[in-house]
Amino acid sequence: MRRAATPKLAGYAGLGALGLLAALAVRLPELVALAAPFMLVAGVGLFRARRPEIGVEVAVERERLLEGEETEVRVTLEAAVGAERVEVLLELPQELSVVDGANPRTLHLADGEQRELSFQVVCRRWGGFRVGRVHLRTHDALGLLRHEAVVDRRRPLKVYPHEEELWNVLRPADTQVFAGHHVSRQKAEGIEFADLRRFVPGDRIRRVNWRASARRGELWVNEHHAERNADVVVFLDSFAEARLGGRGTLDLALRAAATLTERFLRQKDRVGFLTFGGMLNWLLPSTGMRQLYRIVDAMLDTEIILTYAWRDIAVVPRRTLPPQALVLALTPLIDDRAADALLDLRGRGFDLVVVEISPLPFLPQPRDELHELGLRLWRLRREAIRGRFERAAVPVAVWDDGSSLAAALEEVSSYRRHARLARA
Amino acid sequence: MVLYSVLGNDRLVEVVAGVGAAGLLLCVVALAGRWPAVIPFGLAGVGASYALFLSLRERVVDSHAPLVAAALFAAAELAFWSIEPRVGGDRAVVARRVVYVCLGALGAGLLGGILLLLTAGVSGGVVLEAVGVVSAVVALAIVTRLAARARTA
Numbered sequence: 001m002r003r004a005a006t007p008k009l010a011g012y013a014g015l016g017a018l019g020l021l022a023a024l025a026v027r028l029p030e031l032v033a034l035a036a037p038f039m040l041v042a043g044v045g046l047f048r049a050r051r052p053e054i055g056v057e058v059a060v061e062r063e064r065l066l067e068g069e070e071t072e073v074r075v076t077l078e079a080a081v082g083a084e085r086v087e088v089l090l091e092l093p094q095e096l097s098v099v100d101g102a103n104p105r106t107l108h109l110a111d112g113e114q115r116e117l118s119f120q121v122v123c124r125r126w127g128g129f130r131v132g133r134v135h136l137r138t139h140d141a142l143g144l145l146r147h148e149a150v151v152d153r154r155r156p157l158k159v160y161p162h163e164e165e166l167w168n169v170l171r172p173a174d175t176q177v178f179a180g181h182h183v184s185r186q187k188a189e190g191i192e193f194a195d196l197r198r199f200v201p202g203d204r205i206r207r208v209n210w211r212a213s214a215r216r217g218e219l220w221v222n223e224h225h226a227e228r229n230a231d232v233v234v235f236l237d238s239f240a241e242a243r244l245g246g247r248g249t250l251d252l253a254l255r256a257a258a259t260l261t262e263r264f265l266r267q268k269d270r271v272g273f274l275t276f277g278g279m280l281n282w283l284l285p286s287t288g289m290r291q292l293y294r295i296v297d298a299m300l301d302t303e304i305i306l307t308y309a310w311r312d313i314a315v316v317p318r319r320t321l322p323p324q325a326l327v328l329a330l331t332p333l334i335d336d337r338a339a340d341a342l343l344d345l346r347g348r349g350f351d352l353v354v355v356e357i358s359p360l361p362f363l364p365q366p367r368d369e370l371h372e373l374g375l376r377l378w379r380l381r382r383e384a385i386r387g388r389f390e391r392a393a394v395p396v397a398v399w400d401d402g403s404s405l406a407a408a409l410e411e412v413s414s415y416r417r418h419a420r421l422a423r424a
Numbered sequence: 425m426v427l428y429s430v431l432g433n434d435r436l437v438e439v440v441a442g443v444g445a446a447g448l449l450l451c452v453v454a455l456a457g458r459w460p461a462v463i464p465f466g467l468a469g470v471g472a473s474y475a476l477f478l479s480l481r482e483r484v485v486d487s488h489a490p491l492v493a494a495a496l497f498a499a500a501e502l503a504f505w506s507i508e509p510r511v512g513g514d515r516a517v518v519a520r521r522v523v524y525v526c527l528g529a530l531g532a533g534l535l536g537g538i539l540l541l542l543t544a545g546v547s548g549g550v551v552l553e554a555v556g557v558v559s560a561v562v563a564l565a566i567v568t569r570l571a572a573r574a575r576t577a
Contacts, residue, residue, distance in 0.1 A: 006460070007460035007461045007463075007504075008460065008504045010461075010464075011460070011461070011463060011464035011467075011500075011504075012464075012500070013564070013568065014464050014468075015464050015467060015468060015471070015500070016564075017560070017564040018468060018471075019471065020559075020560035020564070021560055022475060024557055024560060026475060026478075026479055028475060028478050028479065029485060029489075029539065029540060029543040030474075030478055030485065030486050030489035030492070030536075030540070031471075031475055031478070032539055032543070033489045033490060033492075033493045033535070033536030033537075033539050033540055034471055034474070034489070034492065034493045034496055034536070036493075036532075036535055036536065036539055037493060037497045037528070037531065037532035037535055037536070038497070038500070039564075040535065041497075041528070084520070085517055085521075087511050087513075101512070102511070102512025102513065104511050104512075104513075105511065105512055105513040105514075106511045106512070106513030106514065106517050107513055107514050107517060108514065108516060108517050108520060141524060142524075143504065143505075
């Protein structure tokens with residue numbers, strides 16, 4: 001531990017010396033009585049000074065939790081050589097804060113004593129954190145010397161974005177070959193009735209539609225749609241975000257991404273993840289709970305990195321975007337590069353859906369006419385981007401913190417139903 | 425303490441009050457600005473007003489000096505404590521500290537009383553004065569040496 005003298009030590013020594021010398025100079029014994037305690041305290045304090053030896057252990061109750069949840073961080077102090085006052089500060093990232101009790105805290109530690117401090121920590125924002133750097137500062141009984149040390153016992157703490165209420169997810173336009181929950185357009189073994197056709201040798205007897213056969217005088221069999229899975233790629237635009245008061249579009253986008261990933265994986269779809277922006281991050285599509293944790297962990301590393309470099313879809317590894325995959329883009333539509341990349345994907349035949357994370361709630365109020373004019377121009381520009389998507393038959397649903405994600409996705413589903421009707 | 429010095433004397437009251445007020449002002453500035461290095465100067469000012477009070481009165485030992493010493497020590501302890509950063513924690517720690525301050529003040533008073541009793545019966549002289557000077561210098565040297573060692577450790 002690093003030792004340092006407090007201003008009190010110099011002050012007491014100075015007062016004591018001044019008093020003693022003044023007593024001698026003016027021949028007043030009363031001044032000796034005044035000065036002697038200060039000198040005595042300084043001398044005794046320094047003579048009795050010793051270096052504390054304190055061991056620190058940190059334990060985190062839960063290493064994975066959701067935004068807004070609390071966890072307990074326990075700091076155990078074991079003093080081989082104690083101290084009169086020990087100040088303990090648990091260093092926390094900005095997104096975490098102590099809700100119950102003070103931080104830092106003071107306690108007394110006698111020689112050989114062990115104490116446990118409990119910090120109830122609330123996680124206000126998603127992210128991957130490491131908690132457990134402890135700052136120690138000890139004071140002797142007379143407050144003349146202090147010892148300081150930083151002990152690093154960090155433990156990982158992952159805070160996941162909390163999920164949105166969502167009953168149904170989007171139905172992909174195309175399905176893959178593996179079994180799943182989506183009714184495929186292809187006819188094969190399945191449950192959903194598709195059509196009737198004449199019996200051909202090899203058809204199973206149980207597929208014969210006896211009522212249709214009786215009416216037509218020959219054997220007819222039922223055909224079914226197969227239940228298949230789909231490939232879904234969650235595309236996260238991380239070029240830019242709008243942020244106000246500790247909340248921003250990236251938080252909403254990650255919340256939506258986590259919700260959609262969990263729902264699609266639950267219905268046996270293969271889900272991939274792509275962060276497209278200043279930082280490029282991807283995960284190949286796969287299924288299962290392991291993939292869910294992989295994706296959510298990858299999300300925690302997402303951050304907005306400002307870049308002026310031009311990025312197009314060519315930088316994305318080819319296997320990240322399997323053919324006939326549903327690409328679900330979560331974007332605030334702030335940066336043209338993301339819009340261009342998405343339209344490029346649409347041009348390559350991907351089934352694209354854009355969920356626009358509205359940046360409007362995160363904008364400051366315009367201060368004057370000039371700002372108002374700028375805001376109107378910016379909105380017009382956003383309308384123009386939306387128009388480009390509409391011309392490419394890409395549904396764009398707007399979602400913000402005040403509305404439900406389910407409503408936004410229903411808007412997309414409705415658009416896709418009408419688009420099919422129009423095509424028909 | 426300043427009041428005691430001012431009210432207990434009828435000569436050069438303005439000077440005693442002025443020196444004491446200057447000391448108090450320094451103390452207030454130190455407390456308001458949370459500058460611990462300024463506190464000793466304020467205390468020295470208050471002590472100086474008491475020294476002035478003593479030098480202006482008749483040559484008899486002030487019987488209240490132990491109480492003044494205890495008050496000055498307690499004021500110094502509380503002043504340094506009050507400008508420390510606020511850290512929440514055990515009430516036991518605060519209680520122990522209050523006890524230390526009280527014991528310190530009591531000890532200061534006792535020490536002052538003992539010193540005055542010891543000096544009361546001793547008449548001055550060159551030898552004793554030299555012993556006093558040497559003692560003060562040695563005490564200061566010891567404290568300085570210990571402080572330097574503590575800083576380098």
